[in-house]
Amino acid sequence: MLIRRPDDIPSSEITPESVYLNRRAFMGTAGALALGAALTPDALHALSATGTGVQQLKVTDEEDATSYNNFYEFGTGKEEPREQAAGFRTKPWTVAVEGLVKTPTTFAIDDLLKGLPVQERTYRHRCVEAWSMVIPWQGVQLKDIVNRCEPLPSARFLEMTTLLDPSRMPGQRRREVLPWPYKEALRLDEAMHPLAMLATGMYGKPLPPQNGAPLRLIVPWKYGFKGVKSIVKLRFTDKQPNTTWNDVRASEYGFYANVNPTVDHPRWTQAKERPIGAFLKIPTLMFNGYGDQVASMYAGMDLRKYY
């Protein structure tokens, strides 16, 4: 299953230096993107932030991004999470670090994030349901968190788990919907990739509960369902962990879930997407437009098989 075996590389050294984007450059492109959006408020043309050519882009209305959510813990309707998650308590919040780490620890969220450089990034967000948004996130690089957890060299995957608490997450009372708690995972090299982040905010404000407060995963080259929300556990493993949608319906939702316009979902095409707020669909880009940065991680892999 695993294509690259990073055993011989210390886990802290996995990301090649050349892939690093410095924060200032990123802020610049994010700013340019926002400016482009401001100049063409209803037409959708703006240069993509990540250099894969012209892509129709416009920052999604905050109202849309915070009212149209897939967060089944708060209901399966798109508008339900905002209603059901209102008043969701995110303090106190702890994140357990388990598995192949030097010292299993439970962090208070503030201690987990303390001192890490805050990232401000505007990413495309492509849902597996063929709609998309462009969202300005705030948060930290996932690799900084991974390093803080001190994984052992034998760790090859990172599993992330959503809070399980049906009293606070009413959607979890419906056991037939999904096997709770929701779990997602990345290969460790994916987790160490500089584009991967844990978001704590969006649109310059703390993350609303319907968007996964207080801590959610952002991997912009993958379908949105990989972005596990309200994370309470990070577990490092040497085997590929089970992940929720893949467990439930493997034919439709792969472990990798890289955005790929050439591999259709069995029930709909992935070649196009409807940007929320736009009337016309646009073509979906390979790796959601982040191919220059991430494609090398999947070199030699059959992406039809590992979808």
Added chain:
Amino acid sequence: MSRAVPGAPWGHSVARAEPFVRRFIHPFLWAVVLLPIVGIGVQGLTGGLGANPIRSLEHATGEWALRFLAACLAVTPLLKLTGWGWLVAERRFLGLAAFYWAFGHLSVYIGLDMFFDVSDIVEDVLKHLYITAGMLAFLLMLPLALTSTKGWIRRLGGRKWNALHRLVYVAAVAACVHFFWGVKKDLEEPILYASVFALLFALRLVWWQRKRAAIRSEPRTVAR
């Protein structure tokens, strides 16, 4: 199927119905069929259709088509249970209402969702089974809508017309399959709709079997 009720099961028109049907029941049904358009229109103007209005429109039109189809199929059982003969005049009306909402559903899909991209639509219909099922449901309803006029009933004759219009059962099954296969995981609503149709089908099956049993037990002196 409704032969137990006095009068033929076809050819009833609202024009010849009792005055209270013409004055109250029929206008009320018109309002029920048209009011969702007003509701959706108001939602559209006030942002009530949400962040993905095209998807919301698709869902709303599809659900109303299913509701009126269920209402249409509920007429015959209701007639048998209550003996309200005037109901039969509304069966065609409700069937046509279901068809027009299904037509709206298809129009939103073709015109707004797919934006008239013929090759995309053809691919979608051929490749994705839930779309195939939905298209089949619509195509099965089309000849029923076209032959819903008095002229067609006369031309085909009651027996043939009745046989043709049994396609509505196949259309209902196809529509339910379309709904089941279209949702991602939460089957609550498809199950709800399918249960209503299953109940309406089960009633027919029971009556049909009883009728057969009755015919068998009759002395064979009846001319065929």
